[in-house]
Amino acid sequence: MSYLLALDQGTSSSRSILFKANGELVAVAQRELSQSYPQPGWVEHDPMEIWQTQLATAREVLAKAGLQASDIKAVGITNQRETTVIWNRRTGQPIHQAIVWQDRRTEAACAALRDLSLGAPLQQKTGLLIDAYFSATKIGWILDHVAGARAQAERGELAFGTVDSWLLWQLTGGRVHATDVSNASRTLLFNLHRQTWDEELLQTFGIPASMLPEVHPSAHRFGQVESAHLGSEIAIGGIAGDQQAALFGQACFLPGMAKITYGTGCFLLMHCGSQFKTSANGLITTSAAQPDSRPQFALEGSVFIGGAVVQWLRDGLRAIDSSSEVEALAQSVPDAGGVVFVPAFTGLGAPYWQPQARGAITGLTRGSTIAHIARAALESIAFQNAALLQAMSLDAVAAGSAPLTELRVDGGACVNDSLMQFQADLLGIPVLRPQVIETTALGAAYLAGLSCGVYSGLGELADQWQAERIFSPAMPREQAAVLMQQWERAVKQVVAP
16 A cells, blocks of 8 residues: 655645545644734744644654555655745744735735736736745845845855645755646746746845755755655655646646635635736636646636634734634524625735725624624635636636636635525536535645656546535526626625725
């Protein structure tokens, strides 16, 4: 029996998951990750805590399963993307807290670049929009705000990485500074056409090339986990950013296949095959996880606040004691009673791209209760995803492709049956929940298994995917259209004029 270990480093926790080669989940270990909010709109993590919690869960999951490191065929890494870590190459110590993907501190710098009309040429090279979401301006901020950092970087003393690179460096004892194409494509520094770091973009953002990791396909022999960490060396055979890993774990290998991951944020990706396509509807183009050197692309839309809205109900509004209570509270009323919740706590992502927007609850009446607000909060997740899918369908039709006919779902909130049904109702297409919902980690495991010979190819992986439940749309399309109009009216109240 071949076992594969996935290290799944996310925004709110570090997890390690063991899979059998057939995709069966063996064991899970998880540790919460501290969040830091130094100023409004700023979000940071401690890079050493990221590493320590990830290593601790890897050790714990092996113990839970009664396995040794020598029983593991390969390790795959998947990670929160865009989050930026810079460390000293000699000491291995970070020079600043990790700046998280949600962080908005560099919006002014992004606005200045947009004012120079750089948006279109950067999108043509990178597939991305100029936004504080991505890594480039985060790197610049650290270099400009940590004493001596820019001079150190110019001397080649500093290394930049997204979280995958940081973990890879630690796991290999500082021997490997690398990433994969899916993570590189999230930096605003990677030329998707040439599949390499772009010198002109590095100059635009003022970032020395010596800071950057080597870029490889997602299924690649990156190095070895040092024996001191887990007891013996294990091949590190796969790396992919969390959303591309989920697309891969959902077996969306063909153009036109799509998935949504419900996590802290929500992420809709549609596979586009080997052709680079630029969105005309507020989406971005990104590298899909690559099993080999041939480029693969995806269209993506990102919702900044998905499951995090439930955390706000718990921690901010104190409407619930635990996140698991939200479905029952929402189901205690037949509908949201006209209440619409736009959770633009850190601005609005695709397809709106309104960084200055802030959250609002509209439609309140004297009869509104906390249950209506909870239901509106859950429905806000589905509304945002429906807006993404509408934009994605427009891009698909413009490119001569058929609109989406089904959507695969994963992530923590996909276990919420009422949310999944409401999502299907708004979209008007079936929503498919897989038997294994840990598709992000599964995708990383699959990539590692491919590079190490566990699998013969993508066909074998596609055959392993099975649906656990299919949610078919039941709401009349006219009613769904009215609800989407209510949502769009609410959005207009929070966006900048």
